[in-house]
Amino acid sequence: MKKNSDPLREKIACHPQVTAFRLKVYGALLEVPKGYVTTYGRLARRVGCGSAQAVGNALRANPFAPEVPCHRVVAADLSIGGFCGRRAGDEIARKIALLTAEGVPLDAAGRLRDARRVWSFGPRQKQGSE
DNA sequence: CGTTTGTGGATGC
DNA sequence: GCATCCACAAACG
Numbered sequence: 566m567k568k569n570s571d572p573l574r575e576k577i578a579c580h581p582q583v584t585a586f587r588l589k590v591y592g593a594l595l596e597v598p599k600g601y602v603t604t605y606g607r608l609a610r611r612v613g614c615g616s617a618q619a620v621g622n623a624l625r626a627n628p629f630a631p632e633v634p635c636h637r638v639v640a641a642d643l644s645i646g647g648f649c650g651r652r653a654g655d656e657i658a659r660k661i662a663l664l665t666a667e668g669v670p671l672d673a674a675g676r677l678r679d680a681r682r683v684w685s686f687g688p689r690q691k692q693g694s695e
Numbered sequence: 696c697g698t699t700t701g702t703g704g705a706t707g708c
Numbered sequence: 709g710c711a712t713c714c715a716c717a718a719a720c721g
Contacts, residue, residue: 586704605716609703616703617716623704625715640716647715657715 573632580628586612587623591633593686594624599634600668601684602677604641611686617641625650636660637667639683645675 577583577591589612596611597603605617605624614620624635630649636659640646647653648660661675670678677683 582705584705606718609716614703616701618701618714619703619705619716621715622713626705627715635715638715641718642716645715650715652715 573629577629577633582626582628586614586619587626589613590620590623591627591629594633594635594637596686597634597637597684600682602637602639602664602669602682603684603686604639605646606641607683607686608638621647631663636663637669637684639677643677643680643683645671 573595574588574592577588583591590608593608593611594603605620609615609617609620612620620638624638625647627633627635630636636648638646645657645660647657649656651657657675661671664671669682672678
């Protein structure tokens with residue numbers, strides 16, 4: 566049993582557009598610590614899905630950004646991905662700024678400089694042993 | 696590096 | 709129920 570006493574999750578569950586699948590995606594996203602990012606594919610496996618596009622589909626419609634750290638999600642090739650329903654534009658610039666502010670080293674084009682900043686679900690990596 | 700195929704959920708009809 | 713779209717990914721050229 567999971568403790569869902571967070572008001573944020575309450576708001577998510579209250580949203581009619583949010584399905585069980587999206588709930589899992591957002592929930593897994595909240596597991597990503599600050600200063601780290603994850604990929605759509607990794608999130609997909611986390612929620613028991615074989616399609617990263619399904620995850621991206623959920624994040625695209627994420628009405629809780631940036632309360633839900635959808636900006637911590639990048640593509641498998643370490644590209645910036647999308648934000649606020651857009652894959653390019655001023656929203657992307659904000660996404661880069663957010664990640665940079667959290668300590669995630671990004672290239673000028675939004676590409677992740679250190680692949681080690683990608684969070685891996687499952688094995689609890691030691692944070693601070695860097 | 697560009698193109699194509701696979702995949703899975705959401706939405707429209 | 710089928711067709712189409714999508715903030716992806718991996719394979720192929």
